[in-house]
Amino acid sequence: MDIARHIALVDELCFRPFPAEHGPSDGGIAGPGHFTAVLESSHGLPDGDPAERAEVVEQYEKDRDALYERLSLRWGETDPWNLLTVLLRSDREEIPEPWAGLSARARVAYLWEAEGTGRWVAVAVADRDETDEVRLLAVVTQEAPP
Numbered sequence: 001m002d003i004a005r006h007i008a009l010v011d012e013l014c015f016r017p018f019p020a021e022h023g024p025s026d027g028g029i030a031g032p033g034h035f036t037a038v039l040e041s042s043h044g045l046p047d048g049d050p051a052e053r054a055e056v057v058e059q060y061e062k063d064r065d066a067l068y069e070r071l072s073l074r075w076g077e078t079d080p081w082n083l084l085t086v087l088l089r090s091d092r093e094e095i096p097e098p099w100a101g102l103s104a105r106a107r108v109a110y111l112w113e114a115e116g117t118g119r120w121v122a123v124a125v126a127d128r129d130e131t132d133e134v135r136l137l138a139v140v141t142q143e144a145p146p
Contacts, residue, residue, distance in 0.1 A: 001039075001066065003066055003067065006039045009026075009027075009039070013037060014114050018034065019031065020032060028137075034097060034142070035139070035140045036101070036137055036139050037138045039063075039067075039123075039138055040135065042056045042060075053130070056134045060134055060135075063136055064124065064136060067123045067138075068123065071112060071121065071123070075115060081122070083107055086100075086102075086146060087104060090104075096143050097143070098141050099143065102122065104128065105135075106124035106126045106127070106128060106137065107125075107128060109139075114140075120145060122137075122141075123137065123139075124139070
């Protein structure tokens with residue numbers, strides 16, 4: 001993992017203008033008011049090997065925690081945010097993007113309000129769908145968490 005490169009991308013996304021339409025963005029997806037950047041991806045992982053998948057998830061969780069350590073020096077320590085509660089709420093209420101999509105893909109995120117930018121930053125490991133690749137994600141949005 002290139003933590004300096006990941007932090008630089010998060011910094012850039014905190015100031016980059018949001019696109020007017022949903023679509024692909026540098027290494028991820030974007031839409032009005034949000035960016036979701038794929039920092040690392042397990043593409044090419046052999047299908048159906050739970051042991052290998054578990055190793056990748058464990059490594060990406062360590063990488064997420066390393067990003068947390070660096071970003072918490074800047075924006076303060078936060079507790080892990082359980083995205084299952086957001087996912088369960090989506091059955092009863094409309095959850096805005098990018099939070100609905102993040103809660104469908106990841107279990108836990110670290111979340112900060114990026115001082116002076118008017119944006120929120122989250123880092124998470126997207127591993128909820130066992131049939132999809134594992135991803136380390138950074139989300140930058142102007143939408144406050146639900």
